[in-house]
Amino acid sequence: MADEPQMIVGNEFTQVIIRKIYTRNGERVEIVSPKLKRSIQLDPLALESLTWQDIEVFTGFLAKPFGE
Incomplete structure (x- = not known):
């Protein structure tokens, strides 16, 4: 089966x-x-x-990228 078309999402x-x-x-x-x-x-x-999480979970991901 062929893969679906891709979508690009970005910001600055x-x-x-x-x-x-x-x-x-x-x-x-x-x-x-x-x-x-x-x-x-x-x-x-x-x-x-991902929908079960509060936004604070994602804020925590950004605070310590790659588990540093």
């Missing part, structure tokens, strides 16, 4: 590429940071779990 600080991919274990959303050369693949449950 960064840019990410988002696309749906197909794996042996089903569909995933892949998020790629070209600047950092990092990526992650999230399944539907992982994506849904």
